[in-house]
Amino acid sequence: MSIKRLVRKELTGPARVSATRRRVEASEDMISLAAGDPNFLLPEYIADEMRQAVLDGCTHYCFGGDPELKVAVADYYGKYGYKADPNSQVAITAGGSQSIFQSYAVILNEGDQVLAFDPAYGGGSRAPRYFGVKTDFVPMKVEADGSFRMNVEGLKEAITDKTKALYIDNPGNPSGMVYTEKELKAMADLAVDNDFFVLSDETYTEFIWGDKKHVPLITMPGMEDRTLVAMALTKMFAWAGMRTGWIIAGPELSQYVGRAPGSGVSWPVQRAAIVALTKGQEFVKGMVDEYEERLDYCVKRLNEMPGVKCLKPEGAFYLFPDVSGVGLSSSDFVTKFMEEEKVRVVSGVGYGPAVGEGRIRLSMIRPLSTQKMLSWFKMTANTTLEAAMDRMESFCKRHAK
Ligand SMILES: Cc1ncc(COP(=O)(O)O)c(C=O)c1O
Known part of the structure; x- marks a missing residue:
């Protein structure tokens, strides 16, 4: 009996777990900038x-x-x-x-x-x-x-x-x-x-x-x-x-x-x-301020890295830099960045077939060391956005031709 034959056909292709939802064994020094899950602790x-x-x-x-x-x-x-x-x-x-x-x-x-x-x-x-x-x-x-x-x-x-x-x-x-x-x-x-x-x-x-x-x-x-x-x-x-x-x-x-x-x-x-x-307006305002600080900091850092061009978005809290100058495909970038630097980001290709190649998505859901609001997890120097940017800088310097 083939169960596969009986279930809805859209579910029977190769198992595809969205890159943001993939469960990865977290280690103390891994930084995930993948899912859009804000780090703030609720009031x-x-x-x-x-x-x-x-x-x-x-x-x-x-x-x-x-x-x-x-x-x-x-x-x-x-x-x-x-x-x-x-x-x-x-x-x-x-x-x-x-x-x-x-x-x-x-x-x-x-x-x-x-x-x-x-x-x-x-x-x-x-x-x-x-x-x-x-x-x-x-x-x-x-x-x-x-x-x-x-x-x-x-x-x-x-x-x-x-x-x-x-x-x-x-x-x-x-x-x-x-x-x-x-x-x-x-x-x-x-x-x-x-x-x-x-x-x-x-x-x-x-x-x-x-x-x-x-x-x-x-x-x-x-x-x-x-x-x-x-x-x-x-x-x-x-x-x-x-x-x-x-x-x-x-x-x-x-x-x-x-x-x-x-x-x-x-x-x-x-x-x-x-x-x-x-x-809840005050809580939201606090997050807005934190996000903007994160975006400004990371845009500046990214634009200083070889092979990377990054614009500040008009809205939302993601960065979608062009990393094509580093010389890796988006998916190789994401895989190697995780293996070598323990930072999770998402390949741009998943967001549509045409324009995502050459880009990666970084979700600003990790704190800067200056964060004033509470996080639901223990903040350490190893898991801040500063650390993520330091690691990305080393990675780009190592790989950019
Ligand atoms: C544009 C957009 N819509 C909807 C969702 C889904 O949100 P939820 O987690 O509430 O299902 C997301 C999550 O990342 C999103 O970015």
Whole structure:
């Protein structure tokens, strides 16, 4: 009997564990800059709220999500200029991945086509295959300085009569790009003219650097019922293991979001999420300051290394430097860097087929020695970003031709 023959075909190819999720035996001096799992320790009031919620009996089913959390989410998102009705337009999910998966479950039928820019977050661009749907990638425009911009012409050309949705991450992981109003307007026009949805993954809106502003696609003309906004507390509140997120959609589309299968979120965690969203601004501000310090420090260090060019991103907390000058392929760079220097980074190739070769992604989730906030792990001189940059400098000096 072949079990393989019976299970879903998308699961039967070569086992592929995303580079960020791979479990590696950690050693004291290994530094992981792979997954986007923030290192900050949550404030005590979150734990207090969860404990109180258990004592208050929030240990039963919470069908449809906690109504107060939905109000908190709608109020929170209101700061970007879109006011959703909390009862009907907000669905609570178990994190960003579920927001993405559930959104696709609402709109995809077998044989549809999804488009995504390259590079894009793989969890968003590759999930359609579980619905019998192919993702086609549109390479972003790479500017002379190495930054990315939306490729409107490429998008136009990629649209077919099967196009059901476009996936975007705004701000972008790993592109670091924050879409301008003009780019979003061009995207909205194409979505309306060609009758498709946009899954707008807005996981990193708290982390925007410089004078850029987050403009939600859902506010663009014609987009209210064509946009599924996927968000999570994962990065916004260093909440990765607590699995809480949401989907916001327009009044008509959101009726169907509620009908798609979802797994629900532990109720005490939802109670704590209300506190995070309503009282957590100071904690978020602290992280924003730390991240910006990390980015500035690492961009400077990287640009001093032979064979490396690195831009400061407009948003999110990843660096996506061009390391092609070191003379190794992205995947060789990642493997050798881990073997020789015990630093984990991710190959750029995983974020799309065209533009990632020659780049690696570094997640700024390790502290500088100057960090003021608390970390969930013991900080030592061996695991700081300074140490990671020292090791990368030795590595590049050794390998650059
Ligand atoms: C753009 C983007 N969306 C969604 C996610 C998934 O987040 P979660 O851990 O909440 O599932 C990530 C995680 O890295 C991400 O970068």
